[in-house]
Structure formats: structure tokens, C-alpha cells
Amino acid sequence: MLEVFANILTLQNLSLILLGVAIGNVFGCIPGLNAPIAVALALPFTFNMELLPSISLIMGLYMGCVSGGLVSAVLLRIPGTAASVATTFDGYPMAQQGRGTEALSYGAFASFFGGIFSCIVLLALAPVLANIAIGFGPWEYFGTAALSLIIVCVMMSGKTLKGLIAVCIGLLLKTVGMSPIDGVAARFTFGNYSLENGFNLIVVIIGVFAFPEIINSIGKLKVVVKPAKIKNKLFYIPSWKDIKEQLGTMFRGSVIGTAIGILPGMGGGAASLISYAQAKKTSKTPEKFGTGCAEGIFCCESANNATTGGALIPMLALGVPGDTVTAIIMGALTLQGISAGPLLSMNQPVIFKSIIFAVFVANIFMFVYQIFTIKYMAKIVEVPKYYLFPLITMFCVAGVISLNNNMFDLIYLMGFVVIGYILDKNDYPLSPFILAFVLGGIVEDNLRRSITYYGSFIESMQQVSIGTLFVYLGVALLIYSAFRANRDKFKRFRKEKT
Numbered sequence: 001m002l003e004v005f006a007n008i009l010t011l012q013n014l015s016l017i018l019l020g021v022a023i024g025n026v027f028g029c030i031p032g033l034n035a036p037i038a039v040a041l042a043l044p045f046t047f048n049m050e051l052l053p054s055i056s057l058i059m060g061l062y063m064g065c066v067s068g069g070l071v072s073a074v075l076l077r078i079p080g081t082a083a084s085v086a087t088t089f090d091g092y093p094m095a096q097q098g099r100g101t102e103a104l105s106y107g108a109f110a111s112f113f114g115g116i117f118s119c120i121v122l123l124a125l126a127p128v129l130a131n132i133a134i135g136f137g138p139w140e141y142f143g144t145a146a147l148s149l150i151i152v153c154v155m156m157s158g159k160t161l162k163g164l165i166a167v168c169i170g171l172l173l174k175t176v177g178m179s180p181i182d183g184v185a186a187r188f189t190f191g192n193y194s195l196e197n198g199f200n201l202i203v204v205i206i207g208v209f210a211f212p213e214i215i216n217s218i219g220k221l222k223v224v225v226k227p228a229k230i231k232n233k234l235f236y237i238p239s240w241k242d243i244k245e246q247l248g249t250m251f252r253g254s255v256i257g258t259a260i261g262i263l264p265g266m267g268g269g270a271a272s273l274i275s276y277a278q279a280k281k282t283s284k285t286p287e288k289f290g291t292g293c294a295e296g297i298f299c300c301e302s303a304n305n306a307t308t309g310g311a312l313i314p315m316l317a318l319g320v321p322g323d324t325v326t327a328i329i330m331g332a333l334t335l336q337g338i339s340a341g342p343l344l345s346m347n348q349p350v351i352f353k354s355i356i357f358a359v360f361v362a363n364i365f366m367f368v369y370q371i372f373t374i375k376y377m378a379k380i381v382e383v384p385k386y387y388l389f390p391l392i393t394m395f396c397v398a399g400v401i402s403l404n405n406n407m408f409d410l411i412y413l414m415g416f417v418v419i420g421y422i423l424d425k426n427d428y429p430l431s432p433f434i435l436a437f438v439l440g441g442i443v444e445d446n447l448r449r450s451i452t453y454y455g456s457f458i459e460s461m462q463q464v465s466i467g468t469l470f471v472y473l474g475v476a477l478l479i480y481s482a483f484r485a486n487r488d489k490f491k492r493f494r495k496e497k498t
Contacts (some may be wrong), residue, residue: 007354009359013056017358020060021365025373027061029067033327035065036434040205041395043332051336051351056358058332062325063362066305067370067471074297075100083304086272089288090296097292103238106294107301108370109243114302117254118309122316123356126345129317135341136467138449139288139460143474145442145468148320150474152432154481159429164478166423166433173199174440178398179231181448194408199416201331203409206396206436207416209324213426215387215417235371247299249279253302260303261310261323268392275303309359315340316352320439324431327438364397415422 007013011091027038038061046054069084074091087107094103136144153163177198180184189195199315251432279299280289289296311323319341321327330340338344338351345352400409423430447457450467454460461468 003350004353006204007052007350008056008357010055013358014365016053016057016360017060018365018369020057021064021369024061024064025071025366025369026065026069028065031439034206034209035062036209036328037392038065039325039328039332040202040209041392042398043202043328044398046332047335052330052354052358054336055355056362058236059355059358059464060365062304062308062329063359063366064307064369065325066470067108067111067115067301067366069444070104070111071374074103074107083272083307084300086276086300087158087297087304089276089300090291090293094292094294094297094382099292100234102238102294103292103297104374104435105238105371106242106246106297107216107239107280108236108297108374109369110253111305111370112247112363112367113250113309114254114257114304114306115366116360117251117302118258119305119360122309122313122359123353124386126313126317126352126356126441129313130342130345133318134346135340136448137465138453139463139465139467140470141442141467142450143465143470144318144320144445145439145446147474148314149432149436149439149443150477152435152467152487154477156429156432158485159427160478160481160485162426162428163432164429166430167436168431169419169423170436171440171443173204174437175444180445193282194406199412200409200438201328201438203400203413204416205324205328205434206400206421207413208420208430208433210397211393211413211417211421214393215421216424222349236374237371242294246295247362249295249298250302251467252278252282257306258310261307262313271303271307272300292459299375305363312356312359314419316344316355317342319442321435324434326441327434339478 006347023042024035027034039058039088042057042061046057049057065084070087072092074088074095077088077092091103091107094100133140133144141236149167152165153160156163173476176188176195177186179187180194186196255276256275260274271347276289276296276299279295280286283289284294285293307323311326312329314320315326315330319330319339321330333340338348400413401407420430423433450460451457453462461471
């Protein structure tokens with residue numbers, strides 16, 4: 001363990017974590033920017049770094065972005081990220097009552113509590129899952145990845161079919177290039193040698209997430225944000241009395257957030273809304289929710305930050321990302337020559353624990369940074385977007401070109417911008433698309449290996465295995481989702497028959 005502390009507690013790594021937290025907070029509190037964009041933009045800068053410094057920067061960004069949405073949610077009623085939507089319910093009314101600093105301090109501490117709680121669960125649960133997964137073969141990995149993609153689609157309430165279409169598009173685009181395992185067939189390259197290596201994950205993420213957000217925000221460039229009133233204090237921290245009263249609320253929110261973070265595709269937005277509903281249901285004073293209730297802030301912020309550690313659990317233990325950001329982080333580890341999955345904790349335990357410790361330190365830095373800089377962060381939301389978005393566009397383009405010093409990357413970036421914009425405008429969820437692109441290699445490689453070993457897909461399905469269970473469970477989830485979505489139609493049909 002001393003080696004783990006020595007790895008992270010260096011001046012370089014601590015500085016990078018703090019830098020990541022600071023930049024992440026800026027991205028989090030500005031509507032239209034989010035954690036996937038921030039982490040994707042940082043990846044080109046990590047290529048020449050060693051593993052632990054790059055992980056330190058990325059984890060700082062991740063923790064900073066998730067907690068940064070608190071500022072604009074409380075002061076402006078504009079959630080900086082989807083994870084902070086529920087925070088507006090009580091945070092903004094509290095700010096309107098002249099208690100904005102209290103609301104921000106409550107949110108900062110709850111974020112810290114949820115993040116630390118999920119780190120502890122990550123440290124305890126990830127090695128256990130890794131030990132279970134070490135016995136997995138190709139069919140089990142295929143079943144796990146397939147079930148994860150299906151869960152992502154099913155969790156998109158009202159958008160299951162669109163989620164499945166997005167997954168199919170992601171899987172199809174992942175097949176471009178040389179075929180895996182044998183490496184003899186060039187697929188969908190149309191004679192273009194530049195496509196034989198397939199599409200770069202970073203280019204795809206920047207194209208699908210960053211540019212469509214910028215395009216969508218162009219029409220809002222002239223929107224003037226009114227400055228919020230905030231008390232001038234050195235630092236902002238809740239009283240010990242408030243913390244003691246809300247310990248149970250934060251604990252329940254952290255448990256909900258961690259559990260939801262483990263489920264692929266759910267995210268902090270769902271966690272905070274579910275935690276808010278649960279807190280209101282069990283509260284002794286539910287009528288106060290929505291009027292500036294401290295409990296409503298503590299439950300939301302502890303839940304959405306707890307999803308960070310929860311999402312890292314399947315990524316580190318199984319090699320299956322829990323959300324879009326962990327999918328990008330998984331790609332960053334791959335670029336550094338590290339394969340996320342059960343063998344990581346066994347073959348490279350120091351690196352495995354160092355990653356978790358970096359998350360732990362990032363949460364501490366996030367809390368300290370927020371309590372000292374809340375009054376300054378409140379000013380960032382007032383920065384005109386016509387200054388901000390040209391800079392972001394410049395970084396996006398520079399980052400893409402720097403990947404391989406190849407202009408062809410810039411050409412197909414434009415193609416993914418079009419794909420992302422079309423999907424977004426037609427209300428297709430982007431998370432299933434990205435997760436499918438990341439997991440596409442795992443799905444295809446392990447499916448082909450399973451068919452080679454067992455003889456056919458039908459024979460693979462006849463094996464008594466957890467992989468078979470996962471496949472059948474995925475099919476059952478799709479059938480149930482289809483039935484639930486068309487329940488009213490079935491009822492009307494039965495009435496007409498009778």
C-alpha cells in the first residue's frame with residue numbers, strides 16, 4: 001500500500017489532479033459542456049504522459065465535472081450537467097431566499113461524501129468481481145457485454161427502440177477496418193487504406209459529443225446570464241449540526257448513486273432523481289421539498305457523485321464501462337497499454353489500487369477546491385459563449401490532428417459530427433452509441449471465438465453458463481420492455497376482441 005501512496009502522492013500527480021478538478025468544475029458549471037467532452041479533449045494531451053500522471057489528470061476532470069454542475073443549478077436554475085437537474089428543485093429556491101452560499105456548501109459536502117463512499121465500495125467490490133470474472137471465457141464475456149448494451153437501451157425510458165438503433169449503428173461502425181482475430185479481411189474500407197485501422201475512439205467522441213453541443217448552442221450565444229448574488233466569504237462549509245442531521249440522507253443517496261452507477265448507461269441524472277424521490281417519500285416533512293429544503297440538496301448531490309465510483313466498478317473489474325466517461329477512460333487506459341478487466345487487479349495490483357486512490361484524492365481536492373472557489377465559479381457562468389465556443393472548437397480540431405498527424409482523421413471527424421447531430425436532433429440517445437462503439441470489439445471478438453470453440457451460435461446458446469444466462473436475460477428484458485411500452489395497445493386490443 002505504501003507503493004500506491006508513493007505513486008499518487010507526488011508533486012506532479014497531485015498538481016495534475018488539482019488541474020483536472022479546476023478545469024472539470026469549469027466544464028461542469030457551464031451548460032452545454034460536460035464530462036465526456038472534457039475528458040475527450042484531455043486525451044490527446046496525455047499521450048506523452050506516463051500512465052499515473054495521465055490517470056491523475058483524467059480522474060480530476062471526471063470528479064470536477066460531475067460536481068461542477070452544482071453551481072449553475074443552484075444560482076441560475078440551469079443545471080450545468082444532467083446529473084444536477086434535481087439539484088435545481090431545492091437549490092434555486094434556497095438561493096432566491098438569499099441562502100445561495102448555504103445551498104452551495106451543502107452541495108459541495110454532499111458531493112464529497114458521495115464520492116468518498118463510492119470509492120470505498122469500489123475498493124471493496126471491484127476485486128471481488130474481478131475474482132469472479134477471472135473464470136470467464138469468450139462466451140461469458142460476450143454475454144456480459146451484450147447484456148450491458150441491452151440494459152443501456154432498456155433504461156432509456158420511452159426510447160428503447162431508438163437506443164437499440166443507436167447501438168446497432170455503433171456496432172456497425174466498429175466493424176470498419178481489418179477483421180479481428182485473423183486480420184486478413186479489410187471491411188467497409190472501400191479501397192481506402194486510411195480506413196484499415198478503423199475509426200479512432202477519441203475522434204468519434206469529439207465528433208458525436210462536442211461539436212453537436214456547440215452547434216446546438218449557437219442559437220443561444222446572445223443569451224445574457226444575470227449575475228447571482230452570493231455572500232463574500234473565504235470558504236463555504238456546512239455546520240456540524242447540518243452535517244449530523246443529513247448523515248442518513250447522504251448515506252441513502254450514496255448507496256442509490258453507487259448502485260445506479262454500476263448499471264451501464266444510467267448516470268448521475270437518474271441517480272439524483274431517484275434519490276430525490278426516495279428522500280421525499282421517507283422524509284418527515286415532504287411538504288418542504290421544492291421550497292428550499294436542505295435535505296433535497298444533500299440527497300441529490302450525494303447520489304450523483306456516488307455514480308462516479310459505481311461506474312468505475314464494472315470498468316475496472318469486468319472491462320465493461322458503466323457510462324460514457326468510463327468508456328473514454330477505458331480507451332485512455334488502452335492507449336497507455338493497460339487493459340481494464342479482471343486481470344488488472346491480479347496482474348497489476350499496484351496500478352489498480354493507484355487508480356482507485358487517484359479517485360479518492362480527486363474527491364478530496366474537489367471538495368477543498370469548491371469550498372474556497374465557489375464565489376469565483378459563480379462568475380464563470382457569466383462568460384459569453386461567443387468567446388468560449390471558438391476556443392473549444394480550436395482545441396477539438398487541434399486534438400484530433402495531434403492524434404496521428406493525419407488530416408484524414410479530420411475528414412471523418414466531420415462525418416461523425418453529422419451522425420451525432422442527426423441522432424441528437426431526432427432524439428436518439430448518444431450513450432448507447434458510444435458504449436456500443438467501445439464494446440463492439442469485445443462483442444465481436446468473443447462471439448467469433450465462442451462460435452469457433454462450440455461450433456455455432458446455437459450450440460453456444462445451449463451451454464450451461466453465466467454467458468447463456470446473460471443472453472437469455474437480455475432477450476427477456478427486451479421482450480418485457482416492448483410489452484411495457486405497448487401495454488395500453490394490448491389492453492385496447494383485448495377489449496376490442498371481447
